[in-house]
Amino acid sequence: MNVFFRLLRSPEGAIGLAVLCLLALTAIFADVIFPHDPLSIVGPALLPPFSDPSLPLGTDRLGRDVLAELVHGARASLAVGIAAAVVALVIGSLIGTLAGFAGGLIDEALMRVVDAFQIVPAFLLALAFVSVIGASLPVVVLAIALGAWTGPARLARAEVLSIRARDYVAAARVIGMRPLEIALSEVLPNALPPVLALSSVIVASSILIEAALSFLGLSDPNVVTWGSMIAEGRNVLRSAPFLSIVPGIALMITVLGVYLLSEGLADALSRRRARA
């Protein structure tokens, strides 16, 4: 609780938290704010923003409500970003724990696999994966996680290597716990906090990768995403640049909110450690 209040007192943390809470509420209540399908046609095409009070941000090339698309797009961006980070953290910490705990040949083999995933550009990997399996939200999540799990895996392994030598692990071994049981119930929970600190960076980069993938047309065509809105607006970039610019600003604010929150959190946590 103390950390939470300290987070609120730092300007970065407070702003980041406010931005993300607002975005999360928008995403959750998107169906309440705009109950109709955001991909349905509601007005004349290419209506400029602020010209019609019922369509505050205007309409796109096909006469769809830009604000409704933007609100529904928040859902896809946040969901993909958070889901990809969760998948990456779970895979990464499990493999890292396994490598660090097993040691020897298994460790060596797993770390070479981590190396292999790290030298292939994450975006190219996601591009190839989505193009092979087909574009839908779960596939995009998995594709992004494939390029992001190596960081958590390396960190978890390093943590496990240091925890493995502690006394309480030796004690667990003495009372006859099985190695897998020790790894999952004693080592993993203690190795997790530093790995979790990576989560904000992964969420932010996942949101950006998802946007870039849908910009290239590799996303579910029935789901509005900010990246696909930018791509759609690109067709009329000269006559209606706002169609590409508005969703880009939304993306930037979201990612900035994630970074601000993580800065504030790191600040609050380090101050607690300094005082202890």
Add this chain to the structure above:
Amino acid sequence: MKRAFLLTRRRLLSSIPVLLIVVVGTFLLLEAAPGDAVDAYLLSIGGGDPALVQSLRESYGLDQSVFARLWLYTSALVRLDLGLSVVFGRPILEVILERLPNTLWLMGSATALSFGLGSALGIAAGARPGSATDRALSIGSLALYAVPSFWLGLVFSVVFAVQLRWFPTAGIETIASGKEGLSRALDIAWHLVLPVAALSFIYLALFLRMMRAGMAEAWRQDFALAARAKGLARRRIVHRHIARNALLPLVTMLGLQAASMLGGSVVIESVFAIPGFGRLAQEAVAGRDAPLLTGIIVVSAVLVIVVNLLVDIAYALLDLRVGAAEPSA
């Protein structure tokens, strides 16, 4: 120089199994794709009878098992033979080598700009941690760090190419301009200004933040206190002691971000229609060209290994401690 040689040899040896994992993994991934090269080829020529399909499958080797083909692919790879592209109907290595220079120019310029400007601004911010300059640069870099590069590219092209007409909107050089030598180089540089700026801004923010953090850390160390106690001028402390110590991690980052920048160039090249390596990847995806996509991923892995090797050698030359413990046998 001997240290650098030993480091190179050890690095190259250890990268062979990693590269093998990349090859096998990519091959199996693309094997899972529905349809094969024959389907893609038939689609491009407008169909054919079953006898043609059969003979094509045989000539492509697609009638054999997955593992036989994986073995064939890997053994051909050793001879630098990446196979034939379905979309282009030419050797894949040839197509890739044709496109690679454009991307290398783009990435090289973006790296130079982001590293140079980023570390310079980082020094300005880290010279007095907590000052107004520091706060402004830190917040500005965080905002820059959150900008999607492809969107920034679009904004740049709207503002500087469409509205102001300072730079061309797309392409790598003026088509059929007949320019030679220096004027052609200037033409290419002029076309690269916007894409390089769009690609490098996010890394500029990264280098700025790393430099600033490293300098803030260095100020707390004893040697900084000693330098101040000696009565050295602040400028001299900042440049000779603080910045110098904060620079080494940036060199490491130079290698680490190579893979991510190569991925970023895919979207930037698509925004600015630059016929480079990244755009080739998108063309391979659009044309369902699995052999070409495999080749692109393998070449990008090799590229990242080479960049990291160069960075390691640079690091060894800058920091004499690196590799000194290397067994000399």
